[in-house]
Amino acid sequence: MRIAVLGLGTVGRHVVEALDSERELFRSRLGEELEVTRILVRDREKERPAGLDGRITYDPSAILADPSIEIVVELLGGLEPARTLIEQALRAGKSVVTANKEVIARSGPALSRSATPGADLLFEAAVAGGIPIIRSLQESLAGNRLEAIYGIVNGTTNYILSRMQQGGGGFADALDEARRLGYAEADPSDDLDAVDAVRKIAILASLAFGGWVDVDAVAKEGIRGITEDDMAEAKRLGGVIKLIARAEATQDGLSLGVSPTLIPLGHPLADVPGAQNAVYVRGEPIGELLFQGPGAGGPATSSAVIGDIIDAARSRRTGGRSVDLPREPAPLVPLGQHAHAYYLRLRLRNETGALALVAQAFASAGIGLSSVRQPMSASGESIVSLVTAPTRRGQLDEARLRLRRSPTLLAEESLILAELEPMDAPSAR
C-alpha cells in the first residue's frame, strides 16, 4: 500500500524512517507492504537525510492526483496549507492520518464530512502523543456514559511546573531549562498560555461527550502567573499545582476549561513527572481510568501515527471504519456557572480581627472554606492561604470584592483553581 508523507520535521523523519526500516515487521502484521512513495516538503534549500531518493516533491498535486497513493500522512502542522491538503486528500478518496490538533480542533467534523466513503480520518497523535486515548474513547469506552476527563496534555508546561515544584527556581528559570532541553519551542506562547491544551481537551471532550466543542468557547489560563510561593504553599497544603485540562458533564451541559489547578498529592495526576502526559477518565460503568506516557517528541508521536497508518490500511482492505465525528455543537455550561473550589493567598495587615474579616467575607457570600492556613508572623503583614468549598465564580468574586473594600487586605497574591479528588475515592463509584 502506497503512502505519502506531508512534512519532514522531527515526526515526519521518524515516521518515514520507521516505515522504511521495519517493512518486514509491518508486512507480517498487516499481510501487506507499506511503502512511502512521496514526501512533500516546502523548503527547497534545506538539506534532507540520505535514502529519500527520488521521493521528495514540492508539489502537492504529485500526491493528490496520484491514484496509487492510498494513505496521506499530514505532519506539516499549523492550519494552512494542512487543512486544505487534508480535505483534498479525503475528497480524492485517500485515507488521512494526521497529528495536527489545530486542524482537528478547528475543522474535524467538516473534514470528516468531506471524505469520500472508504476514506478514513485518523488523528491519535493529535492528543497526548503516544498515549492511545483517542481510540480508547472512540472504541473501548463507547459503552460508557463518561462523566469527566482530566488531563495533563501539554508536556512543556508540565516540565516547567514539575521543575518549579522540585525547587528548581521560579517560572523564568524553569522555562530557560525547558528551552535548553528542547521541551519548549523558541516561541512557547501556545504552550504557556494553554492554547495547545485547549485544542486537545476540546478534541477529547468532543469524542467523549458526543457534541463538537468550539475551541474558542473554552476558558483558559496559562502558567505564566505561577510563582515559587504558589508552589511552596501548595506543598504545605498537601498538594501540587499542575496545568489541568478539564471536561465535566453536568446537568447544565459540558463544563470545560484549562487552568493551573491545585490538586492533592494523592491524585494520580499529581505524580506525572517531567514532560509526560496523562489522561484521567471517569464514567459509568467503567469507574476511573488513567493513561500515562510520553505526550510529545518524534518517537512517541510516530508510534501513534504508525498505529493509525496500520489501522487505515486494514480498513481499506476490509471496509472503511473510522468512527464519525459528532456534527452537532456540544452544549456548554456558560463560563462561571459551574462550581469549583479555589485556592487564594491573601496578604493582610497583621491586626486583630484580620482573619475574622476574611472568614466573614466568604461566609457572607455563602462560601464554605475547606482549608485555612495562617503562619505566625511578627511583622506588620500576615499571609493567609485558603481553599474554598466548590463555589460559582460569581459568588467568589462577591467575596473578593468585599475583601478589597477593606483596608485590611493588602494584596491578593494568588487565585488558583483547586480540584480533583484522589482516584478510587468512594465518592467516585
Add this chain to the structure above:
Amino acid sequence: MRIAVLGLGTVGRHVVEALDSERELFRSRLGEELEVTRILVRDREKERPAGLDGRITYDPSAILADPSIEIVVELLGGLEPARTLIEQALRAGKSVVTANKEVIARSGPALSRSATPGADLLFEAAVAGGIPIIRSLQESLAGNRLEAIYGIVNGTTNYILSRMQQGGGGFADALDEARRLGYAEADPSDDLDAVDAVRKIAILASLAFGGWVDVDAVAKEGIRGITEDDMAEAKRLGGVIKLIARAEATQDGLSLGVSPTLIPLGHPLADVPGAQNAVYVRGEPIGELLFQGPGAGGPATSSAVIGDIIDAARSRRTGGRSVDLPREPAPLVPLGQHAHAYYLRLRLRNETGALALVAQAFASAGIGLSSVRQPMSASGESIVSLVTAPTRRGQLDEARLRLRRSPTLLAEESLILAELEPMDAPSAR
C-alpha cells in the same frame, strides 16, 4: 442488531441491564439498535431479575440456530461449555465477545481460525477488566517493537499485598479482609497461586510479541509465602512487594513469569492501590506507557464487554475486522536462563565473619550485590537483607548452596524477585 448473552452472573446482569436501559445512547452512537433477545442460563431453580421476560433460555441451540442473532456474548466463565459454545457461534458466523481469559489463553488461536469470515472474536474484558489494553496492543501500538510488559493484573492479590503493606497484618488477615469485601472468592486459589495472572500475561504477550504463548510454559509463584517481615523489609529498602506479571523480549526469545516482586517506590506500579490493575508497556518508538484502572467487578468488566459489542456491531456493518491472533508458538527463553535481580533475607549466626561469608558466597558465584542491609543485633542471630545484581537462577542457586553448606546460615527466610526501574528512567529510551 440482535444479541444473545450466555451466563447471567454479575457481569452478565450488568451487560444486559446496560443494553436494556441505554438503548437510545447506543443507537445514537452506532446508528443501529442493540437488542438482547436471548439469555442462556443453566440453573432452572435460580430466581432471575425482573424484566427479562421471555428471553431466558436453557437451550444453547435456541441461540446458535437462530440466524437473527448476530453477536454472542459469552460470560459463563470456565473452560467448558464456554469454549464449545464460542466455537459453535463463530462457526455459525456470529461474532463473539467474551471475558473468558481461560478459554482465550488455552484456545484463542484455534477459536480464531474456526470463525466464518465476518465473525469477530473480541476479548477486551479478559485481561485487566475495564482497562483498554487488548485493543491498544492490537491497534494503537501495532507500529512498535515492544520490549517489555509488566502488569498488576490480579486485583485480589493486589488488594491483599496493598493491605499488608499498609500494616494490615499478615497474609491470613489480609485474605480474610479481602473475602469480607468481596475481593476474594470462596476458593481464591487461582488468584493466590498466580494461575489467573499467568493466563492474562500469556494473552498480553501473545498479542504484543507476535507468537502464541503456552500458559503451561510460564513460570509462576503465588503470594501465599509473603510475610509481614518481607513487607517491612521491602519498605526499609525503599520498595514494595507486588505480584508482577512480566513479559520481556530478549535476544533468546520471550521471558515470561508471574511472581511476587520487590519494586522500587518510584516505579508507577508501586502505587497501584487496592484491587486496581495496571499495565506498563515499554517499546520502540513509544517509550513507556502506563494504563491503570479497575481490573475486575461487574461494572468495569461490562464496560469492556459493551465496548467490544459496539465494535463487533460496527464491523458487521462495515466489514469484518478483528485482528488475527498469532498462530505460531512464541519462542520462550527456557526457565532460569534470563537474568533477574533477587531479594534475599538470611538469618545468620551472629559471629565474626558472618557477613564476609555471605559476601564471599555471592562473589564466588560471580554475582554482584546492589544493596545490603544488616541491622544491629545483640542476640545470637542477625538478619541480612540483600538485593543482587541481575543474575541467572543457576548462578544464584550456586551461591545459595554454598551458604547452606555453612553452619553460619541458620535459615533463608525469603527469596523474592527484585526488578523494574522507575518509569522515565534514562535507560528506558
